Amino acid sequence: MAKINLVALGGVRENGKNMYAVEVDDQIFVCDFGLKYPDNDLMGIDIVIPDTTYLVDNIDKVAGIFLSHGHADAIGALPYFLSEHNVPVYGSELTIALARIVTKQNPKTRKFKNFHVVDEKSNLKFGKTYVSFFRTTHSIPGSMGIVIGTPNGQIVYTGDFKFDQSASEMYKTNFGRIAHIGDRKVLALLSDSANAESPYQMASEREIADSINESFKYHTGRIIVATVASNIMRVQQVLNAAAATNRRVVLTGHDAEKIVRTALDLNYLVLPNPDILATTKELKTLAPEETVILENGRIGEPLKSLQKMASSRHRLIHIGEGDLVFIVSTPSHAMETTLARTKDMIYRVGGEVKAVFDDKHVSGHGARQDLQLMINLLHPEYLIPVQGEYRQLAAHAEIAEEVGIPADHVIIPALGDIISYTKGQLHVSGSAPAGNTMIDGIGVGDIGNIVLRDRKMLSEDGIMIAVVTIDRKKKRIVSRPKIQSRGFVYMKTSKDLLAECGKIVADTVQKNLDNKEFDWSHLKQDVRDGLARYLFDQTKRRPVILPVIMEVNQNSAKRQ
Structure with a gap:
């Protein structure tokens, strides 16, 4: 009997950041290595990736990283781990x-080459353990x-x-393979x-394609399409609709051209x-009725780019009268x-907005009937809901019980939970280090709760700076305190307040100078x-x- 541990290092009780470690004896198989985009309260943070301490501590056991698809929530965190570990x-x-x-965009992983292409016919052996794959339907080809x-x-x-059921050949699920598993x-x-x-069955991609075609057909002005560049299926539908209405497509997003060109080279577009x-x-030479602009924004976020277009801050496009902004990707909650x-x-600037999800239920993720069908095809002994916030994991648990999975055979994991197999049963046996590693610019993990707290305070109440020069030997203040404020009060109308602050600083500093046990940290506090x-x-x-x-420099003062 093998020793088995399942560890959710990301992707549970949250949206995105998918990463799941399956430990079999002395080997660890990592499923996905994703990121998530920050919520509004993570001020200034660019992206969030999983804490990889558990993998780093067991790096000799890591057999490989296995990716389910090419979206950022499955591959986005790779450079930050591969820069240190050749897995x-x-x-x-x-x-x-x-x-x-993704790895070439990071200077530390530009030369990383330990990639291996597999398909659903691949069967990789790692001692007594094997890894195989099955085709699934998602908004990007090659999902497995x-x-x-x-x-x-x-x-x-x-x-x-x-x-x-209406998915094209490139996106079809292999039901036979799933049933065989x-x-x-x-x-x-x-x-x-x-x-x-x-509770709704999702609209088929054929229905969505028809909706896009109809919108293109009946709009006579310029069309600006907002989508995620890696949603290859949606990009193909936009290209087809543009061709059917004699329009040309301009790619303006940060990542769009690279991703689209790659998909074209591999014949996925x-x-x-x-x-x-x-x-x-x-x-500039295209008439509005001949133009489609495909915008995906920086790091896959088109909404912020649309805001720049609406406020005339975009480098190329300004939204105006007669423009249709068509949002064809469903944003997160x-x-x-x-x-x-x-x-x-x-x-406000005269444009019109339409979203493909306004009158259709659109998602690349299965609704309750799809989830139940997957359970019925695979007949699992245990279900572990992943990829979602707690309410979504709990909803998955409920629908699993409807198809006969016992309640005690559904485990809703918390981040870092170690689910172990002992005596023929799966159960939570402990926890591993897990959480958020925040990426801000080139900094990885150097932003913590204290920095975020300070940023929140700065955004809400501003900052006050008190500058004072002292002569410690003579125990006196050399120059009276200077008070500066930014984002707190308007200094010209708050002279009395600032003057009183200066007096408080002077009294506090003098009291510390008169103390025999002078301490810099105590003074500042x-x-x-x-x-x-x-x-x-x-x-x-x-x-x-x-x-x-x-502190005044005594030697320099005497020379002067």
């Missing part, structure tokens, strides 16, 4: 091509579920999936829960006609406020405490207080 990475042809783009075969049964990870013992199913709350793509230089604000800005009490009493606000205490 083999496996995925479909397009997934690996997109992973190469991952099967880790152990002596105790199979561990199946679905990745992102839905069932669509289910004919053998499936110990645990780690299944996508992102859309588990929805097909140009309806050779001249369908126009350059940004040709944009965290972006609902941003979406509403973006729509309002577009309407006393200044902070004194100002904080006074300012809160006067304004009911708590700005960040920064004391700057300088």
Whole structure:
């Protein structure tokens, strides 16, 4: 009997950041290595990736990283781990091509080459454990579920999936392969829960394509399409609709051209006609009725780019009268406020907004019927809902019980939970280090809760800086305190307040100078405490207080 541990290092009780470690004896198989985009309260943070401490501590056991598809929530964190660890990475042809783009964007991983292309016919052996794959339907070609075969049964990870009977050949699910996997013992199913709350069957891609075609046909002005560049299926539908209405497509997003060109080179995208793509230089020569602009924004976030277009801050496009902004990717729940604000800005400048999800249920993730069908095809002994917030994981647990999975055989993991197989049962046996590693610029993990707290305080109440110069030997203040404020009060109308602050600083500093046991840290803390009490009493606000205490150089003073 093999020793088996399942560890959710990301992707549970949250959206994105998918990463799941399957430990079989002395080997660890990592399923996906994704990032997530920050919520509004993570001020200034660019992206969030999983804490990889557990993998680093067991790096000799890591057999490989196995990718389910090429979206950022599955591949985006790769460079930050591969820069330090040369671990083999496996995925479909397009997934690996997109992973190469991601790693080449990071200077530390530009030369990383340990990539391996696999497909659903691949069967990789690692001692007594094997890894195989099965095709799934998602919004990007090459999406695959991952099967880790152990002596105790199979561990199946679905990745992102839905069932669509009208999907084209490139996107079709291999039902026969899934059923074949289910004919053998499936110990645990780690299944996508992102859309588990929805009681509606998702619109088929054929219906969505018809909706896009109709919108293009009846709009006579310029069309600006907002989507995620890696949503290859949607990009193909936009290209087809543009060709059908005699329009040309201009790619303006940060990542769009690289991803689209890669998909074209691998024949996962097909140009309806050779001249369908126009350059940004040709944009000025195209009439509005001939133009489609495909915008995906920086790091896959088109809404912020649309806001720049609506406020005339975009480098190329300014939204105006007669423009149709067509949003064809469903934003996350965290972006609902941003979406509403973006729509309002577009309407204010005379544009029109339409979203493909306004009148259809659109998602790349399966609804309850799809999730139940996956369970019925695989017959797992245990279900572990993953990829979603807690309410979505709980909804997945409920629908699993409807198809006969006992309640005690459904485990809703918390981040870092170690689910172990002992005495024929799976159970939570402990926890591993897990959480968020925040990326800000080139900094990796150097932003913590204290920095975020300070940023929040700065954004809400501003900062006050108190500068004072002292002569420690003579125990006196050389120059009276200078007070500066930014984002707290308007200095010209707050002279009395600032004068009193200067007096508090002077009294506090002098009291510390007169103390026989002078201490720099105590002095600064006393200044902070004194100002904080006074300012809160006067304004009911708590700005960040920064004391700057300088000491006069005695030798330099004597020479002068």
